[in-house]
Amino acid sequence: MAAPKFENPIVRWIDYRLPVFTFMHHEMHEYPTPKNLNYWWNFGSLAGFMLIVMILTGIMLAMHYTPHVDHAFDSVERIRRDVPFGWLIQFIHMNGASFFFILVYIHIFRGLYYGSYKSPREILWILGVVILLLMMATAFMGYVLPWGQMSFWGATVITNLFSAIPLVGEHIVSWLWGGFAVDNATLNRFYSLHYLLPFVIVGVVVLHVVALHTHGSNNPLGIELRGKQDSIPFHPYYTIKDMFGLGLFLTIFCLFVFFAPDYLGHPDNYVPANPLVTPPHIVPEWYFLPFFAILRAIPDKLLGVVAMFAAIAVLFILPWLDRSPVRSARFRPIYKQVFWLLVLDCLVLGYIGSQPAEGWYIHIGRLATIYYFAHFFVILPLLSVFERPRPLPLSIGEPVLGGGSSPPAGGGGAGAMERA
């Protein structure tokens, strides 16, 4: 499409020198979006919204927070009690982290279900996994800042994971701490990094969106767009749909912020950190529980740590483990079922992670860990070969508008493979 004509002379003047308006027009109006996207495609923009919310509330908190072992706990309590609207900003930031993870986890499972990680979106997917890792680091270090018992002991246990590295492990841990235990030096560097990483996330999100706009969104059918009739402009159609979803999301989010702000937290974190007393039952925030369960499922310290990181790292190579040319689970009868088994498996791991590591919990945790890895390393590669996909529609319009008789098996499959 030709460069748009802008009515407003000031806009024209600016655009001639810095083409931001052309850019916006191109990305919002001309950017063709599949017309069949469902609400699972809402979660990316919701996550982006949440990132902005976290940065804004975080900057406000930083104006009142004191990163020192003697003052951190009290300064957060002061934010909640004495600072005007501090309670609101702190509750939004605290619950925001949880909801950010809910959104991103749903966003990831959407990608798994509809095969959005397949060609030509591998880099888009990998950037997403990078964002997940950065979010985890950010949330972990943020949780240390209020310097409660869980902050302190969570930091101790997680940093100690690195002591599992042979030979240099102990040095790495004292380097991470800046001392011989989690202490003031640790708190200060975590604060510094907690402030930095969200902006790194913004940078990676920009790359994520550039990669997205290169080939456009995948869609529930997982087939390529066949032409203009298969797409609609992003604005106003999806902006309005995303805003409706945002309204629903904010309703639920506000229920937590205003009526159950501590529901997702842990009471032990309202006890100031005590380096000499470990709470009887240390658990991470809920969003880390499945990984925590994998860590504990393996009796060897080093292997446990390796398995935990591998659980995320496997997502990096997922596009090459699942070789099936069909993207959407709608047309993959077996994959559709193992997808839900994987969801169930992750929920089981999460539950096991929240329980003490004893008795039956250990066995279930081990089985669930084995299944998790089997899904990626055994089931997906086998399905790529043995599963017989159902016939794909010829175009996005066809299933709705009808297009005569249904196409032969694999007829539309070529669409999915087109760019592979």
Added chain:
Amino acid sequence: MAATADGAGGDGVTRRDFLEYAAGGMGAVGAAAAGWALIDNMNPAADVLALSTTEVDLEAIEPGQSITVVWQKKPVFVRRRTEAEIRDAEDTPLDSLPDPMADTDRVQKAEWLILVGVCTHLGCIPLGQKDTDEKGEYGGWFCPCHGSHYDTSGRIRKGPAPENLPVPPYRFLDDTRILIG
């Protein structure tokens, strides 16, 4: 390999090649040196390293009792062991230990067991210092985090921890005082 006047050596290496490698090499050394400063900057600082000794008065500790003191920000367990505890520790066959070490190598005076009270699994503080604490299956310490059991010599017996509780460097100043560190 003297370069000729036009810069080309006998083996085709020019003066320009040499300058490129030399400059690139210096650049890499400089970047590595600067990187090292940034990395080392995060290591324990001099004032943290300076907090290196702690003196403990043993006078008030009864047999069977333990106290916790702080050394380098870490808890140190000082236990005055009973006869039975010492016997248990000494009689344990070494081949039944995941991290074999004789009790006599872990104490200076059999009565006094001095340990860094940090679980060697992931750094929790094991229970067992108070009378009311759970002491685990071997009567020493029990780490509640992931269930490691330590015996009356602080040696790992059961659970995910890979090593014994470490013995810090210490010496007896006289019969009732020790200096840790």
